[in-house]
Amino acid sequence: MRYLITGGAGFIGSHLGEALLGQGHLVVALDDLSTGDPGNVAAHTAGGRFTFVKGSVLDEALVAELVEGCDVVVHLAAAVGVRLIVDQTLGSLATNVRGTQVVMQAADRFRRKVLLASTSEVYGQSQDVPLREDANHVLGRPVVARWSYSLAKAVDECLVNAYHRERGLSTIIVRFFNTVGPRQSPAYGMVVPRLVRQAVAGEPVTIYGDGRQTRCFLHVGDAVAALLSLLGDERAVGGTFNLGSSEEISVLDLGRRVIELTGSRSDIVFVPHEKVYGAHSEEPLRRVPDTARLRSLTGWRPTRSLDDVLLDVISEVRANAAVTK
Structure with missing residues (x-):
């Protein structure tokens, strides 16, 4: 099959493309390289089954051309990371809402299956932990720029669900909870690569706030395995699935673990937080996914522990540091 991955030179997109190529599929990656990296897909070209297209999901003609030529669309392209959302709110809203509109219109026109990458941010400030797919969206104050991302991805989900319900389009929604691993940039608020780079360099390890906020970190390899399972299972069509680890840790303890x-x-x-993200900032205290729906459908479970995740990132950071010396 031929897969179109928007955001295909990004962190998750590059790993998914690699896995699909390994299964013998054809992969086209669309990326404007605003946060993606050509180095992430440099090795994909071997074998002649990978095509990289530099361009934006806001380019309607380009997106339509690429969607027409594929069998399945995996829509990962988005403005992500709290730092980026806060600093570039207007551009982020355009990418995250209008970009999804463009992709869905093309998918509907050519009747292509779409998997949308959504986020745990759609739960907002909900403390109904562990968070189930049918939990309420508890939004923080609209003046807080962070919540523009939560709203935008919720609108994306509404669009996708409407295309499935009203047009009969085959769609799948996946809500990612803190996927981490090699190739993830420390920019824009990604906590694990930032802490690891600081520790490896012997710099102060910076914890935002008091560090009591908890998160669950999933290795990108396990995330990709789940995506492949969902893409290959027609029972997933029309569904929304949480994707994450259940191994909960406070950010303070995460910093201590990285140092160790x-x-x-x-x-x-x-x-x-105010020093990092401005006067109007809010931070959810807990983000723990309930992945029972995904497990029940596909049998998927994470295979790597938090230490496995951290050791992979540490290995990559040290290797990159050695190259730059």
């Missing part, structure tokens, strides 16, 4: 695993002598330094 790197053997670093870095100190932990606390930085107020």
